[in-house]
Amino acid sequence: MKKLTVMVPCYNEEKGITKVISKIPRAKLKALGYEVEVLVIDNNSKDRTTEVAKKAGARVVFEGKQGKGHAIRKGVKSITTDTDLVVMLDGDDTYDPREMLRLIEPLDSNFCDVVIGSRLGGKIKEGSMTMFNRTGNWFFTFLVRMFYHGNVTDVCTGYFAWKRPVLKKLSKHLEADGFSIEMEMITKMAKMKFDIYSVPISYEHRAGDTALQPIGDGKKILHAWMKNLTWKPYAKYQAK
Numbered sequence: 334m335k336k337l338t339v340m341v342p343c344y345n346e347e348k349g350i351t352k353v354i355s356k357i358p359r360a361k362l363k364a365l366g367y368e369v370e371v372l373v374i375d376n377n378s379k380d381r382t383t384e385v386a387k388k389a390g391a392r393v394v395f396e397g398k399q400g401k402g403h404a405i406r407k408g409v410k411s412i413t414t415d416t417d418l419v420v421m422l423d424g425d426d427t428y429d430p431r432e433m434l435r436l437i438e439p440l441d442s443n444f445c446d447v448v449i450g451s452r453l454g455g456k457i458k459e460g461s462m463t464m465f466n467r468t469g470n471w472f473f474t475f476l477v478r479m480f481y482h483g484n485v486t487d488v489c490t491g492y493f494a495w496k497r498p499v500l501k502k503l504s505k506h507l508e509a510d511g512f513s514i515e516m517e518m519i520t521k522m523a524k525m526k527f528d529i530y531s532v533p534i535s536y537e538h539r540a541g542d543t544a545l546q547p548i549g550d551g552k553k554i555l556h557a558w559m560k561n562l563t564w565k566p567y568a569k570y571q572a573k
């Protein structure tokens with residue numbers, strides 16, 4: 334049996350996390366030869382995220398440093414070495430766990446190293462993304478395609494799938510604390526010459542309150558884009 338770890342970074346997601354975990358298509362994954370472990374990173378939540386996630390069957394690890402970037406790094410450190418593939422999605426029930434089958438297939442068939450779930454190339458439920466955020470995402474995606482030659486169609490997505498060794502190599506270079514982490518991951522993966530492809534996904538209304546600050550976080554995302562233009566991985570970490 335192969336192993337898939339589903340990693341869910343969470344800050345105050347008691348309203349969404351059970352739905353996310355229960356929608357993981359375990360039977361279909363089993364038929365593909367994958368056993369599933371759900372790894373929830375509780376990023377200092379003030380609500381009952383840990384309790385609710387454990388009840389839903391997840392292994393929960395705690396990260397005290399606030400920010401999605403810290404939560405992701407903690408998650409990567411906590412993945413067991415027998416894991417073959419890693420899927421990451423948010424705990425707010427905006428992404429559909431059933432669609433992870435679409436993200437896994439290109440990895441399972443050795444088509445590429447990383448798959449990104451694209452909302453901009455997929456189905457965005459009306460009202461789930463503001464026009465401002467959608468425009469910002471188009472703009473950032475254009476910048477990455479233009480200047481990094483990154484083969485991606487949504488750089489602010491939270492839905493990813495990796496072969497574990499790829500994520501391990503990438504995580505050595507991750508520094509971002511907050512919501513610029515996705516931009517950092519994508520620009521660095523492009524520089525490391527990993528094979529990245531996008532698949533269409535759905536994006537729904539969030540369960541619970543948003544913490545994203547469009548202007549403040551937008552500036553940080555742009556800064557990560559600029560900073561990594563001159564970044565180079567050590568040769569030993571390059572994919573090719």
Ligand SMILES: Nc1nc2c(ncn2[C@@H]2O[C@H](COP(=O)(O)OP(=O)(O)OP(=O)(O)O)[C@@H](O)[C@H]2O)c(=O)[nH]1
Nearest residue numbers: 342343344376399400401404423424539543544545
């Ligand atoms: N806000 C916030 N989210 C965190 C943090 N650490 C982990 N996360 C998780 O990161 C994921 C993305 O955060 P969201 O607040 O949904 O941000 P977003 O998806 O960009 O914006 P929304 O439109 O509000 O959903 C969620 O699963 C959060 O629970 C943190 O310190 N702050």
Ligand SMILES: [Mg+2]
Nearest residue numbers: 423425427539
């Ligand atoms: Mg969200």
